[in-house]
Amino acid sequence: MLPSLSPTEVERYRRQMMLSGLGETGQRQLKDTTALVTGVGGLGGTAALYLAVAGVGKLILVRGGNLQRDDLNRQILMTDDWVGQPRVFKAQETLSRLNPDIKIEAVCEYVSADNIDTLVQGADLALDCAFDFQERDLLNAACVRWGKPMIEAAMNDMEAYLTTIVPGRTPCLTCLFPEKPDWDRWGFGVLGAVSGTVACLAALEAIKLITGLGEPLLGLLLTMDLARAEFTKRHPYRDPNCPVCSQRHLANLPQRLATLQPTAHC
Numbered sequence: 514m515l516p517s518l519s520p521t522e523v524e525r526y527r528r529q530m531m532l533s534g535l536g537e538t539g540q541r542q543l544k545d546t547t548a549l550v551t552g553v554g555g556l557g558g559t560a561a562l563y564l565a566v567a568g569v570g571k572l573i574l575v576r577g578g579n580l581q582r583d584d585l586n587r588q589i590l591m592t593d594d595w596v597g598q599p600r601v602f603k604a605q606e607t608l609s610r611l612n613p614d615i616k617i618e619a620v621c622e623y624v625s626a627d628n629i630d631t632l633v634q635g636a637d638l639a640l641d642c643a644f645d646f647q648e649r650d651l652l653n654a655a656c657v658r659w660g661k662p663m664i665e666a667a668m669n670d671m672e673a674y675l676t677t678i679v680p681g682r683t684p685c686l687t688c689l690f691p692e693k694p695d696w697d698r699w700g701f702g703v704l705g706a707v708s709g710t711v712a713c714l715a716a717l718e719a720i721k722l723i724t725g726l727g728e729p730l731l732g733l734l735l736t737m738d739l740a741r742a743e744f745t746k747r748h749p750y751r752d753p754n755c756p757v758c759s760q761r762h763l764a765n766l767p768q769r770l771a772t773l774q775p776t777a778h779c
């Protein structure tokens with residue numbers, strides 16, 4: 514049974530509940546959802562902001578490390594006086610002030626083999642905005658293991674891609690990129706308006722998946738060249754022998770997980 518909305522929540526979300534594909538039911542589905550966001554930086558932090566103001570009931574924010582001044586051109590949850598302190602706690606504070614009606618858990622760690630299963634099990638879906646492909650691969654494999662949908666968003670320079678992965682139904686990240694793009698994770702230039710654009714689209718994917726609004730990018734890879742404002746949708750290949758998500762691999766899962774379909778609201 515979906516949670517009910519308080520009078521404050523009805524007031525707060527009135528304009529988005531006017532959307533025919535969302536309505537009060539969609540709002541209650543958002544409230545009933547826990548979203549895991551990894552890599553709370555320019556991409557993940559901005560995506561978390563739009564999930565927070567949309568009323569996703571609980572956010573689990575995962576990001577290690579301290580804020581640096583050169584993060585501030587894109588990490589819009591941060592403030593200059595926070596430089597040198599853990600980013601993820603500032604993100605939690607900013608989002609709590611924006612929307613006190615939601616729960617926010619801050620995990621000041623990078624994604625690792627030690628923490629990923631607990632993090633994924635505690636969420637209904639994940640947004641993969643992590644810094645490097647090592648963390649991305651760990652999250653992808655855990656989402657497949659536990660049958661949780663994952664929004665995959667990444668950018669480099671003025672290019673970006675976005676897709677929504679539902680284990681067993683769509684290609685997973687390893688199907689998409691058996692060999693990882695040759696992206697320099699430390700050295701590339703980044704403009705806040707670019708990471709923010711991709712973040713908004715990623716948050717929108719999550720909201721679509723949770724509420725049934727519109728059509729999420731299931732089995733579709735959206736590639737973006739933001740220098741030219743060119744957007745292209747491709748049908749990526751699902752590798753039948755994928756070492757992460759192939760049926761052979763899924764067959765090794767406990768039966769409950771192998772047959773798990775997205776729940777009514779995600």
Ligand SMILES: [Zn+2]
Pocket residue numbers: 684685686687688689752755756757758759
């Ligand atoms: Zn796969």
